[in-house]
Structures are given as structure tokens and as C-alpha cells.
Amino acid sequence: MSGEGQAGVAIADAIAAPQKPASRRQRPRGGTWVLGVFSAIVLIYLLIPIVYTIVFSFNDYRRTNIVWRGFTLDNWLGVCNAQGVCQAFANSILIAVVSTVVATAIGTAAAIALARYRFRAKSAVTLLIFLPMATPEVVLGAGLAAQFLTAGVQKGIATIILAHVMFCVSFVIVTVRARVASLDPAMEEAGRDLYGSPAQVFFRITLPLLAPGIAAAALLSFALSFDDFIITSFNSGPVSTFPKFIYTAAARGIPAEANVIASAIFLLALAAVLITQIGAAVRRKRVSTR
């Protein structure tokens, strides 16, 4: 399994509940407590800025949102009051949705081909697919921008989407490919034995079985696209996106409304993931007690 692939799969596992066999008991060791405390500290380190961002979305700020001045709901109730933030947010959503749909479609097709078929030049194709993930974003961004410049293409929403599909595709392939590889071929054979046409077998057996992997890939690519700043900044021209709005505002102070949007998305995503995880755990329990 690929290095990047491992990370992709772990991300996918964390987003869409993993299917894991139950594991054996293990004796607790002396260092377990130390390890637990250390891990807790690292997790707190990871979470502090998130909590900070959410807390300051409720700040009754004046010009800059740096000093705590008291609790208010005004920022949440009038999110669009800060100039430009809602336009930037809407652009980001549009870009992320279109990029995700395109990247997931062409990425899933490629993942099936890579996991299921042997063909010449497979290693060259695999290299082409993995190279974008090993390239720093600033190189990807500057490269595309240089190409658009030479071709005389006007930068805008379309160029941002073209760029985002490019870096999302590889992540989609890695995630879906792992799912295809773990699929039991007996299922499809059974479909064929029952006189299913290739199309029927694909749409009624293969695709539903791949669905969790495809969903995780789509979520990952939405998150990557929505949060991308570096590649976007090289290829956006005058168009504002949510990260670009924050970057520009950073010099003069971020309005709390930006914190509101980020916090709302965070809480929604977290709730969705927690529901999937806990649902999967309940199902596992039912299966094991049956």
C-alpha cells in the first residue's frame, strides 16, 4: 500500500466509519498511563486553536477580533454583515461542490481501472497519479498560473475549479482504490451467475458496495478544495474565496463573522462524522451480540 495511500485510507476511515474485525485482548503495560497523558496533551494542543476560533465567534468585537469584549450572538445572527465574507463563502462552496463532483467522477473511474485491471504502462500511470501529491502546492499553483498566463486565459472561478480538480483527483483515487481492492469478487460473480448484465452488476452490486469509499473520497476532496489557499491564490485573479478572504483580512484584522462561518462548518462536519462513527459502533455491537 502506498504511503500517501495509507494516510488517505486513515482519513477515509476517520470520516466514514471503518469496518474492523474485533481484536484480541492485550495486557496493560506500565507505560500506558504516561502514553495516555502524553496523547491527551497532544490532542489538546491540536484542539486549542479550534476552541479559540469558536469562542471568538461569540466575541462582541469592535475593529479587531483580538481582545475579548463580552459575549454576543450578533455575529451569528448577522453573518453577512461583514463585507465580502458571504460572497467569499458562496464562491468557496460553489467551487468545492463542482470540483468534488468532477474529481470524484474521474477519480473513481481511474481507481477501478487501477485496482481491477492489468495493463501495460501501469506503473507510469500510477506515477503520474501520485506525483501531484508529492509536489509542493506552491509549485502546482505557480505552474498552472504560468500556463494560464502563456495561454492568455483570464483567471476566475473556472480556473480555480480546474486547479482544484487537479489536486483532488489523486486523493480520490487513493481512497477509492483501497475500497475496490478490499471488495469481495464473489459478490459480483454471484451477480453474473444470476444472469445480471455487466451494467446491472455494476450499478446494483459494485457501486453500492463502493459507496462508503466514494463518499469518503468526496468528503475529503470537498474539505481539500474548501480549505485550499496556496493553489487558489495563484489562480483566482480577482475572485475571492473564503480562505483568500481570511488571508487578505489577516493584515487588518479578521471579522468575527469569518469565525462564525468556520465554526458552523466545523460543528456540522463534526456532528456528521460522530453520528456515522457511533452508528457504526452500535451496528457492530448488535452484530456481535446476535
Add this chain to the structure above:
Amino acid sequence: MAIAAFAPTTAGAPQGETKRGGRTALFLLIPCIAYLALFFLAPLISLVLTSFQAPRLYGDIGQYDYAFRWENYADVIGEYWPQILRSFGCALAATVIALIISYPLAYFIGVTMRRYSLAQSLLLVLVVAPFFISFLLRTLAWKQILSNESPIVHALQAVSLLGPGEYFIGSPAAVIFGLVYNFVPFMTLPLYASLERLDSRLLEAGSDLYANAFTTFRTVTLPLSIPGIVSGTLLTFIPAAGDYINASRDFLGSPDTSMLGNAVEANFLVLQNFPAAAALSIILMGAILILVAVYVRRSGTDELV
């Protein structure tokens, strides 16, 4: 090519059948290959071409003609060598620190918490939680938490870790701190993925053979987690070397901490010196490819990764 280490080898991966089927595979792959050829390979080539361009005679700022002006490379190395060194230095430091922080966390989630499947999943959610909220806002949060007026900075000054007039934000340490923060999840996930598959019977065998915990770790756990370490360090080092957010003046850095990415951004988007920006990008990409090649070869994981 060592970068092939990123690509999955067939070993272990496909349990499903692999069929010979040139035509179907081609049909499924064409959109993806065409897309990457157009928007990944072609841009890399135009980046190389741009890096040799020369200013147009009597032209405006931002107007260049195709040429073979290799002096562009000498110019940017002469002008930006501190940024180039700083990029790789900061990225290296951040990678090492992130590895030291992430390994115990990944071990705790992947091995210690194995018995508790739900707790394991929830801990993993906490590790990826930062992905759900803008990394720019998170980095700015650190800037404010560690600002010059913050109690933490005063405390550091009180214990003389910082001099009386010294502050944290704007120092190279702050940039490394930010890079570590941003990339700990990228380091933890592949480490987790390889530790999670570690057979706990091997650890038991170690202790049955009278190895103490440290020896078991050194001779069993660590070698088996090398693939995770290699991919985690690459996932951290490569983006960290090209990052320019943490080092930016508006975030955790100062003009004295600017990195290669800052130079590319400034030359491309502000100064419109496209050849310089392209040459710097090619230098970054080339250096990373060479470093990765050496690293992957030395860690002996050509087939493992």
C-alpha cells in the same frame, strides 16, 4: 525513480481479481490521464520554459519572451539563498519534532486503544478534526494566543526562556511551531495506519523472550512501523518546505523568517517577475525530488512504501 516509492506496489493490495483488459482500463483511465496531462504535466513544462524567459526588450513590467536565460537560476540563488536554506531547515526541524510528538499518539490510538473500538474511532476523529476548520484561522489563533501581550509569553520571559525584549511571534521558532502544529495530523495518520496493523502477538513474543519494553520497541515495533514513518515524514516535509503561510509576516513569521514559498509568491503575484518565481519553484521541486530519492533509498523501503 525514487518517487515511485509513493506509488503502491501490487504486493498485498489487490485481493480482488486483476483482469487483463487494455480497452476497458483505457476507457476508465482516459479522463483522468488527460486531465493530469493537461493541468499537471503541461504546467510543469511551462514552468520550466518560463524559468528561462528573458525580459522583453523595451517591454513593460511583467512582459517576458521565451529565451534560454539560465542566469535566472544563478540570480535567484544569489538573491534568495537564505530563504532556500531556511525553507529546508525549518521543514526538517518541523518534521523531526512532529514525528517525536506524533509517534506516541499514533501508538496510543493504534495499539493501546485496540480493545476499545469506539474510543479508537473517536480519538481518530479528534486527530482529523483540524481538517474541518480553516487552517488559516487556526494559525491566526496561535498568533493571538502567543501574542506579545499573552500570559504565556510573559511566563516564558519570567523563566528567562525569552529575553526581556524578546517575543515569540516573528521568530524562526514560531514558524517551526506553526509548521509542527499544521502537520501533526498528516504525520499521525500514516503512523497510525501502520501501527494499527501491528500484530500484538509479536509484542507478546518479545516480552516472553525476556526483552524489556524498550528492547521490544527498538527491535519489533520500530522496524515494523518504518513504512508509516517514511510516508508520515514525506507528507510533512514536502508541504512544509513549500509552505509560506506560517512564515508570512501576517501570520507567525516576520520579514526575517521568509521562506522559499514567500519568495515565489512575492515574485509571481506582486513583483510579476515570473521567470524568477518559476526558477525558484523548479529549484524547490528539484531539491525535494533529490532529497526524497536519497531518503527513500537509505531507509530501504523501496518496496514497502
